[in-house]
Amino acid sequence: MSASLTALAILSFLVIGPIAEAAGLPKRVLVLSEFGQNEPAFWAVERALHAALAEHLGADLDYRIEYVDNIAHDAEYRIAVQKLVRSRYANRPLDLVIPFGRTALEMVRDYGTDTFGGAPVVALVAGHNGGEILEAWPGPQAATGILHVLDVKGTLDLILALQPATRKVVLVVGASERDARIEASARRQLVGYDARVAITYAAGLPLETLLDESARFKTGTAILVLQPWYDKDGHRMVPDEVVTRLAAAASVPVYSVRASQMAMGIVGGSVGVEPLLGREVAEMVLRVLEGNRTQHVPVRETHSIVQMVNWHQLRRWGLSESRLPPGTIVQDRDLSVWQLYRWHISAALLLFVLQALLIVGLILERRRRKSAEREVNHHLETAAHLDRRATLGEMSAALAHELNQPLGAIMHNAEAAEMAIESGTPRLDELREILADIRQEDSRAGEIISRMRTLLQKHELDARPLDVNDLARETLALVVPSALERGVCIDLDLASGLAPVVGDRVHLQQVLLNLLLNGMEAMTTVPRASRLLIVKTAQYDHSVEVSVKDVGCGIARDDQRHIFEPFYTTKAQGMGVGLSIARSIIDAHGGRIAAENNSDQGATVRFTVPIWRAMPLGERS
Amino acid sequence: MTQAIDVTLDAVIYVVEDYLPARTATARLLRAARYTVETYGTAGEFLAAARSDKPGCVVLDVRLPDLDGLQLQEMLSSSDDALPIIFVTGYGDIPMSVRAIKSGAADFLTKPFRSTVLLGAITKALARDAENRAKRERQRDDRARFDRLTPREREVFTHLITGQLNKQVAFDLGTSERTIKAHRHNVMEKLEAESVADLVRLGSRLKLDPVPKSQGAP
Numbered sequence: 001m002s003a004s005l006t007a008l009a010i011l012s013f014l015v016i017g018p019i020a021e022a023a024g025l026p027k028r029v030l031v032l033s034e035f036g037q038n039e040p041a042f043w044a045v046e047r048a049l050h051a052a053l054a055e056h057l058g059a060d061l062d063y064r065i066e067y068v069d070n071i072a073h074d075a076e077y078r079i080a081v082q083k084l085v086r087s088r089y090a091n092r093p094l095d096l097v098i099p100f101g102r103t104a105l106e107m108v109r110d111y112g113t114d115t116f117g118g119a120p121v122v123a124l125v126a127g128h129n130g131g132e133i134l135e136a137w138p139g140p141q142a143a144t145g146i147l148h149v150l151d152v153k154g155t156l157d158l159i160l161a162l163q164p165a166t167r168k169v170v171l172v173v174g175a176s177e178r179d180a181r182i183e184a185s186a187r188r189q190l191v192g193y194d195a196r197v198a199i200t201y202a203a204g205l206p207l208e209t210l211l212d213e214s215a216r217f218k219t220g221t222a223i224l225v226l227q228p229w230y231d232k233d234g235h236r237m238v239p240d241e242v243v244t245r246l247a248a249a250a251s252v253p254v255y256s257v258r259a260s261q262m263a264m265g266i267v268g269g270s271v272g273v274e275p276l277l278g279r280e281v282a283e284m285v286l287r288v289l290e291g292n293r294t295q296h297v298p299v300r301e302t303h304s305i306v307q308m309v310n311w312h313q314l315r316r317w318g319l320s321e322s323r324l325p326p327g328t329i330v331q332d333r334d335l336s337v338w339q340l341y342r343w344h345i346s347a348a349l350l351l352f353v354l355q356a357l358l359i360v361g362l363i364l365e366r367r368r369r370k371s372a373e374r375e376v377n378h379h380l381e382t383a384a385h386l387d388r389r390a391t392l393g394e395m396s397a398a399l400a401h402e403l404n405q406p407l408g409a410i411m412h413n414a415e416a417a418e419m420a421i422e423s424g425t426p427r428l429d430e431l432r433e434i435l436a437d438i439r440q441e442d443s444r445a446g447e448i449i450s451r452m453r454t455l456l457q458k459h460e461l462d463a464r465p466l467d468v469n470d471l472a473r474e475t476l477a478l479v480v481p482s483a484l485e486r487g488v489c490i491d492l493d494l495a496s497g498l499a500p501v502v503g504d505r506v507h508l509q510q511v512l513l514n515l516l517l518n519g520m521e522a523m524t525t526v527p528r529a530s531r532l533l534i535v536k537t538a539q540y541d542h543s544v545e546v547s548v549k550d551v552g553c554g555i556a557r558d559d560q561r562h563i564f565e566p567f568y569t570t571k572a573q574g575m576g577v578g579l580s581i582a583r584s585i586i587d588a589h590g591g592r593i594a595a596e597n598n599s600d601q602g603a604t605v606r607f608t609v610p611i612w613r614a615m616p617l618g619e620r621s
Numbered sequence: 622m623t624q625a626i627d628v629t630l631d632a633v634i635y636v637v638e639d640y641l642p643a644r645t646a647t648a649r650l651l652r653a654a655r656y657t658v659e660t661y662g663t664a665g666e667f668l669a670a671a672r673s674d675k676p677g678c679v680v681l682d683v684r685l686p687d688l689d690g691l692q693l694q695e696m697l698s699s700s701d702d703a704l705p706i707i708f709v710t711g712y713g714d715i716p717m718s719v720r721a722i723k724s725g726a727a728d729f730l731t732k733p734f735r736s737t738v739l740l741g742a743i744t745k746a747l748a749r750d751a752e753n754r755a756k757r758e759r760q761r762d763d764r765a766r767f768d769r770l771t772p773r774e775r776e777v778f779t780h781l782i783t784g785q786l787n788k789q790v791a792f793d794l795g796t797s798e799r800t801i802k803a804h805r806h807n808v809m810e811k812l813e814a815e816s817v818a819d820l821v822r823l824g825s826r827l828k829l830d831p832v833p834k835s836q837g838a839p
Contacts, residue, residue: 401684401711405640408711408732412646415736419653434649441642484684 027095027289028062029053030085030116032108034070034101040240041260041274042100045124048278049098049285056286064089070103070178081107082115094119096285102130102178105145109133122285122297124148124277127185134299144288146280147301150182150226150257153189154270158307158328159222159255160197162267162319167220168198172246174228174237175204182226204232207242214250223254224269225261240264253317259308262331267317268309276304377461380584385458387581388510391517392455398481403448406441413438451478454506461507461588465500465612468508468537468544475512476535479520487528488520493536501544502612503589511582511593515548515605518578522552522602540608543591547606554597563595582607632747633677635704636660637667637693639686643732647680650736656743664688674702676754678727678746680739683710683717691721698725702757705746709734763826769811777804781817782824 031049035042046065053061066088068081097119099105105123108116123134123145130147137143152171159166173183183201190199202210214223225246228237240261247254247265254266259273280302287297307325311333314321321330338345392399417434420426451474476490483490516533523531534549555563564583579595586593586607593607634656638644641662648658657675661667664685679697683690690708697703705727708718718729727746730738770778780790787805791798814820 404711404732405643408709408734409640409642409646411733412643412650412736412739416646416649416653419650419736423653430649437642437645441646444642484686 025092026060026062027057028089028092029064029096029098029285029289030089030094030119031063031065031098031100032068032085032104033065033099034068034103036067036069041258044260044274045278045281046100048275049282050278052279052282053285056282057289062095068104068107070101078107078110082111085111085115089117093117096289097121098281098285099123099125099145101125102133105130105133109138109143120288121145122281122288124281126150127181129181131299142288144284144297144299146277146284147299148272148277148304149185149189149301151189151270151272151305152186152224152226152257153193154305154307155224155255155257156190156193156197158268158270158309158325159224159253161325162309162314162323163220163222163253164323165220166197166222168200168222170200170202170214170217170221170223172205172210172223172225172228172242173201173203174230175232175234176230179204179229186226204228204230206231206233206235207237207245210242211245211249214246214252214254217250217252219252221252223250223252225254225256225266227256227258253313253319259306262308262310265313266310267313267319268307268328268331270305270307272302273304273306273308277302280304377588380581380588381458381460384507384510384581384585387514387578388455388506391510391513391578392452394517395479395482398485399448399452399478401485402481403445406445406448409441410438410445413441447477455510455513459504459506461504463502463504463589466503466505466508468498468501468546468609469494471505471508472512472535472537472546475509475516478509478513479516482517483520483533486520486524486531488523488531488533490516490533490535493534495537495539498537498539498544499611501609503609504585507585508589508609511585511607512546512548514578514582515607518605519548519550519552519602522550522554525553526551539611543608543610545606545608547604549598549602549604551598551602554601554603555595560595560597564593631657631675632750633657633659633673633675634743635667635672635677635679637662637664637679637685638682638709639663639684640682643682647739650739651680651743654736654740654743664690664693667693668696676747676750678705678707678743678750680707680709680743683708683721691717691724694721694724694726703753705749705753707739707742707746709739760826763823766812767823767827770808774804774808774811777801778808778812778820778824779829781805781808782821782829784817784821 031046033042033046050063053063066081066085069077094117097108097116099108099121100123102125105121105125108121108123121137121143123130123143125131125133125145125147127147127149130145134143134145156169159169171183171186173179173186183203186201193199202213205213217223223246225239225243227239228242229239231237239256239258243254243256243258243261243266244264255269256264256266257269257271259271262268262271284297307328309319309324309328309330311321311330313319314330324330413434417426417431420431420434455478472492472494476492479490482488512535516535519533520531523533530551532551534547536547536549538545538547564579583593586609590610591608593605595603595605597603634651636644636647636651636658638647638660639662644660644662648660651658657677659670659672661670665687667679681690681693685693690710694706694708697706703725706721706725707728707730708721708726709730709732710717711732721729727749728742730742767775767778776794777790780793785793787798787801791801794801808820809815812820812823814823
């Protein structure tokens with residue numbers, strides 16, 4: 001049920017209020033119901049009544065129920081019922097009797113006090129007749145009750161509001177005496193509607209006929225089922241069955257007056273809500289049990305009639321919700337995604353907006369950082385370039401020697417060839433040999449020059465996959481002259497099968513060059529014969545490490561923390577930028593650089609460069 | 622130049638150079654100039670090799686893997702029959718070249734140099750070698766002649782080269798002038814000298830100290 005009904009139920013509970021615990025025996029309450037198994041709607045009323053009473057009285061409630069037939073009114077039956085009630089409740093008088101339905105009410109009235117004792121009566125009866133019976137209650141039993149009228153008028157109003165083009169309304173009623181009372185009540189309620197719409201009473205039509213006809217109804221027709229009990233052939237009609245089958249078969253919308261039938265295919269109606277009826281009765285019962293005289297608890301009409309429609313049926317018939325009278329309850333609505341998840345959606349939207357803002361912020365931040373990085377890289381490139389030039393300047397004498405070697409050899413070879421030719425009997429094979437040597441020496445000189453030129457040029461950081469062992473060998477070639485000059489022996493300990501790293505050849509060469517020259521410098525105080533530099537490469541999970549180990553003076557404890565800082569130098573003629581630039585270069589590569597003293601003698605400086613994993617080259621720049 | 626080559630056709634040039642292409646090229650050049658060439662990669666190899674006593678010179682790279690060129694020069698010059706050394710170097714290191722020349726290097730060449738420079742240096746070095754050899758030859762010759770003198774004649778010789786007259790020598794040695802005259806004749810003949818001046822020159826070549834004037838016999 002919808003939230004509105006729950007609210008009503010709670011409201012009625014508040015009206016009832018807690019009841020004072022009565023001392024002594026539990027209250028014996030008898031429900032005398034004429035609604036049996038064919039009226040499931042009243043089970044809901046009865047369940048609600050029982051629940052409400054039990055809720056308030058708890059153990060102080062002795063709740064009984066007896067069913068009576070509302071058709072067989074012969075004397076024999078009456079006597080049997082009388083006997084039954086008497087025998088069952090003789091030992092203890094009843095505190096209250098609740099007749100459900102007109103027949104039950106008449107029985108209570110007619111059997112009188114000798115059957116039901118002097119117990120007060122709270123009835124639930126249909127329509128105006130029930131009201132008349134209660135009005136004319138003979139006493140000494142006090143009697144009050146709730147009048148429940150099938151709200152035909154309210155339902156027709158709803159039909160006309162929903163379907164303004166309705167020209168014809170077919171009211172389905174039964175043919176029994178009781179059905180006749182319902183029809184009469186309907187006719188009374190619909191006085192004056194004939195002008196607006198044609199009203200037909202399909203009174204006592206057998207169900208099959210009804211179904212056949214309803215399937216052929218034209219648009220502009222509506223069907224209203226009014227709890228038919230018997231058809232004109234005297235066959236029992238089960239209202240729920242009639243409603244269900246009609247709603248399925250009819251070519252036009254079907255309405256009814258019972259809330260319990262809402263889920264049976266009807267569009268809706270001004271319906272009596274059974275659980276509320278039950279609570280209404282319970283409320284009245286409790287008031288009477290509390291000791292209020294029945295005169296002070298007047299008979300009244302039920303408040304439990306609600307205009308209600310089924311959302312799915314509205315859609316089935318293409319009826320607009322906007323035409324519903326104010327206060328109509330729309331049942332079984334498929335809530336829209338928005339209605340169902342309003343808060344989730346709002347929260348998600350908010351998150352989305354926040355995230356978008358965050359992303360924009362991060363993009364801007366990233367752009368700023370990129371530009372800052374570019375600037376840093378630019379500075380680094382400049383600094384690195386200056387450092388390379390200075391380094392090469394230091395190495396120039398050795399490099400000049402390195403260059404003069406092949407140049408001298410070339411000259412002598414050329415002149416030897418000239419002399420051989422001048423001698424008049426040149427040996428061709430010798431000349432060929434000479435020329436081959438000249439070419440080889442020339443390319444050697446070219447290599448030296450291009451190595452130097454590469455290092456001397458200003459160079460942008462450009463990361464590419466490269467082999468660290470190649471890098472080590474190339475760098476070594478550059479420092480061999482300096483090593484010879486200083487009498488330093490260099491050992492290469494290169495790991496085989498190294499994965500390529502991602503890096504900039506020139507800048508990494510510069511780092512290694514710097515470490516090699518520093519290592520040599522550190523060994524000036526060591527005897528020439530033991531000056532040894534070990535260059536080692538090793539592979540780890542994500543990086544390749546290059547280490548340069550010397551046997552020199554090591555790093556003083558005070559210097560250890562600072563050697564990678566700019567302008568920190570331990571050399572007499574150093575700028576103190578070499579290692580800081582080396583660190584900047586390694587940082588820019590996403591690697592690490594560190595220095596430590598060896599356990600025996602000298603120091604080891606090692607750096608790592610990440611392994612290339614086929615990631616986009618642009619990633620880094 | 623042709624004359625020098627002709628004169629020293631059987632001269633041997635020892636090239637000591639660790640850089641193989643340079644060694645080959647230099648050897649090639651010198652062979653084209655019709656020298657006999659022997660090459661060595663290290664100072665050790667050069668020192669260990671058995672060398673003939675032929676005229677020649679050494680072309681030595683200053684920087685060698687095992688021994689400094691200057692150290693090698695020192696070791697070589699200590700021997701009596703030292704060969705002239707031409708230093709070559711990849712870069713002009715002035716203090717080093719001064720040191721080398723001071724300790725008797727024949728020349729100091731900075732790479733890269735023209736063949737004429739090297740060949741010129743070799744010609745000079747070979748001339749120097751020849752000169753050294755001639756000097757050594759003459760010294761051996763002088764010594765052989767000097768060795769023919771009797772002890773008394775040597776005494777007379779040392780007095781004569783001071784420029785003393787026979788009379789003074791006789792007085793110093795406590796003998797007659799006539800005896801001195803006879804000794805003097807024998808000395809002149811044995812030493813193949815024609816005049817006292819020849820004797821003085823021989824004495825200086827043999828590095829004999831003249832006896833101080835107006836002194837008695839030792």
